[in-house]
Amino acid sequence: MRLVVLGLSLSSSWGNGHATTYRALLRAFAARGHAVTFLERDVPWYAGKHRDLPDPDFCRLVLYPDLASLEDWRAAIATADAVIVGSYVPDGVAVGRMVQEAARGVTAFYDIDTPVTLAKLERGDEEYLSVDLIPGYDLYLSFTGGPTLDRLEREYRAPAARALYCSVDPDAYRPMDVPHRWDLSYLGTYSPDRQPTLERLLIEPARRAPDLRFCVAGPQYPADIAWPPNVDRFHHVSPNDHPEFYASSRFALNVTRSDMIRAGHSPSVRLFEAGACATPVISDRWAGLADMFVPDEGEAAGEIILADEPDRVLRALRETSEERRRAMADAARRRVLSAHTAAHRAAELEAHLLDARERRSAARAVVAEMAS
Incomplete structure (x- = not known):
């Protein structure tokens, strides 16, 4: 599977929890045989000494300077098997519209901040996601499970809301024998x-x-x-x-x-x-x-x-x-x-994307049959 991810940050863990979440998940996803490209807005507060993973070995990392330059990646987005847009992406609404217009594969929104996102939408704050974009994503991957998933489908018309919790890379996070400070x-x-x-x-x-x-x-x-x-x-x-x-x-x-x-x-x-x-x-x-x-x-x-x-x-x-x-x-x-390891989450992500692809194919078959 060719996956394109547009996320807040993969290259810098400074002041955000998204980076470690993406790193664990995408490393494990790549280990399942998939090819991953991560498109990240190049912003000054994640640059320089704060960029602690400038060259990941599990995916292609692309830093793009502004929204206009994202057009250079339209073809990659169009031909990917799946495209994920993450929460708190700069100009996230415009990015989401571009993805939904260009992508021919599965489109998903990965919300690592779901309750915050929904609280913002209730206030009319559409910083990185708008209410009208949600039904256009084939899949809403949510940091939050439970009743929130039903709410996303019922109130916000998400075609499929699925929990995708954070995880940990057990090769990176292991017990150490050090004195307690x-x-x-x-x-x-x-x-x-x-x-x-x-x-x-x-x-x-x-x-x-x-x-x-x-x-x-x-x-x-x-x-x-x-x-x-x-x-x-x-x-x-x-x-x-x-x-x-x-x-x-x-x-x-x-x-x-x-x-x-x-x-x-x-x-x-x-x-x-x-x-x-x-x-x-x-x-x-x-x-x-x-x-x-x-x-x-x-x-x-x-x-x-x-x-x-x-x-x-x-x-x-x-x-x-x-x-x-x-x-x-x-x-x-x-x-x-x-x-709760990254391997567990990568398997869940793969299953969710494949399920979304099957639903898209089934829906298109129904449309084609009705047209004929």
Whole structure:
């Protein structure tokens, strides 16, 4: 299969979670024998030292300077077996129109931000997707599963909405035997709607427990945040250094954006990356999470700790024995390796694209029969 992807970024992981998601998925997709071309808008904030994968070995990466220059790739888009447009692509509506006009193969929208996208559409904000474009895509691949898929088909007239969760490359994310530097760490770009949860589940526990060590890694945090002295800060951690970062923490924190909490069924890539590295996760709650990872609430060790308040976080950090923590870590890793690797997602993507192609062929056959 010849696949063309127009995504936010493959070349730079700075300040976005799309890059690691695309890298894991497309590497595994290429390993299934497919040819992939990734078209990425060349923007200054992902250039220079922030471009940490300028020459991927699993696909062809093309940096195009502006919307007009995308016309140079119209033939590749037209002849591809499938074309995927991702969320947050600059000029995404215009890109989507061009793809739907030119492509002769399957067209899909891959939304790595589904609840945010739908909230924007409800406000009339069509930054990268418009309501009228959705029915024109053969397939809506969604970061979010559950009831949102029915809503996409019912309210937005998506011909087929399918969950395609984030995943992890287990060859890149593995356990490491390094000393623990922190009791709890968080890896993520600043977001205003995540910050209250970060305050509640990491910053406040740090204030109450000066003897414990914490870390927050990620860019764009405001300068006026009052970090307790026992919270280390890093402005960026390269994906190559993620495994060591997770391994250096007794626990990793997962914090979910408010739109995604309301929608539920929106697992962050952090859950899979930390799990693959055998670092147990403390997470906020949302519908569907307990269906993916077994909460640590019984006599036997579970796969994840769910927390609402600082006291629950501190109990986990202070009262979880090392034996139980290791049992949780092993259980979480087994869960990830059994269902949430990039190989699993690549197989799902292939199946979704082939199903969409069959539906297109069937629909065209019906039209041809009616015309005759």
